[in-house]
Amino acid sequence: MSPAPPTPAYRRLSVEERRAQLLDAALSLFAHRAPEEVSLDDVAEAAGVSRPLVYRYFPGGKQQLYEAALRSAAEELRHCFDEPHEGPLLPRLARALDRYLAFVDGHGAGFTALLRGGSVAETSRTTAIVDGVRRAAAEHILSHLRATDPGPRLRMTVRMWITAVEAASLIWLDEGKQPPAGELRDWLVEQFTAVMGVTAARDEQTAALVRRVLASEDG
Template sequence: MTSTAAAPPPPRAYRRLSVEERRAPVQGAGLGHFSPRAPPEVSRAGGGVAAGVSRPLVYRYFPGGRQQLYEAALGSAADELTLCFSEPPVGPPTERVARVLDRYLRFVDEHDTGFSALLRGGSVVETSRTTTIVDGVRRAAADAILSHLGRIGGSGPQSTGTRSAGPRLRMMVRSWIAAVEAASLIWLDEGKRPPAAELRGWLVDHLIALLAATAATDEETASVVRDLLALETSDGPAGRLAELVVPVVAEAAHLLPHATAAD
């Protein structure tokens, strides 16, 4: 009687990992280990062991020591976070910003230790390299938001027919980026409450409110707001906020003391 046992499967072809593929898990583990502690408190080899990488490989790929490992991990997180702000110029601007914030808060949620290291650790272990990495994320975020407002920032590429943003508008957008960062860190401290969707809605409202307040005294921002409103919908973020805020402002106006006529 002949045997019907199946032939053993052929051995898998061996593929040698590239340098970047070998470095990646070490970087990922390194950023997790570094937050919220500073790099001098972290063992360089410890990061490699946690990632399932041998100690000699850690020394091989990061010969510059703990700071080099930290900066490489920080740069990787910064690159991924910067991609969150990439959004096609399609649809109402406030809805584009909402989609950007959805991705941003998803990154914060999924990479909470890395996010904290990026914003907190980058300033704790301050070097010219870490400062450049963190500032680069902020500038890229500001340029992306300005593009949805129909302007370009100081470091953005020049586009035909697109005006550069003035100082008041740039300051307003960068202030909003700082508020988004602070709110995200507080959100982590508060156990990720309120829900991310609620936080995103509040941050969009915050941007609209800052635009309106700046437009009151800055003609460029007022022009931007007029152009944006023409692209918005009545049931979108701008329309809903206006519906809620206008009655409150109108009622408050009646409570303000009026100047008395001079005798």
């Protein structure tokens, strides 16, 4: 009998690879269970490694692992917003939303637990991570709109829309991912133009941006 192939537990990984492997395992568990229901044992088992090894990488235990997983998810979320500053604006927004919804789709329960808060693992540090992603999303949108010095009404509109998108994605997960992602994406883009239109009637800066967006969509 030839020897069994080495299991993932004994494969030699660099420190960074091992860390990434453990975070991946943790994220996939958080995708299906609330953080407080995931133990270090579960993570060790999912990654095919020993519990002491998980502790060696995350000596702070569950809370440290959860925060690291959250940071890694936040990083991934930020990449959804990477979109070249080229071409008509609304298709750019639609592409970013496609990536965002794919992320929500892939991280399900973990995403919900993160945004809903109220988990035992929630702290002001985890809230700051989530708020950082929200701020990044708002800055991306304002930069695509080429709003270099956005006034309060424009900023509020963008931030409200981002919160509404978050709410939509939580409800979407609750409702078995209905309507289909493509339809939800179009609907969210339409809401963006609608609320921008409402603000444009009250704010000259927003009105000028909306005119430019409309012109760019024609081009």
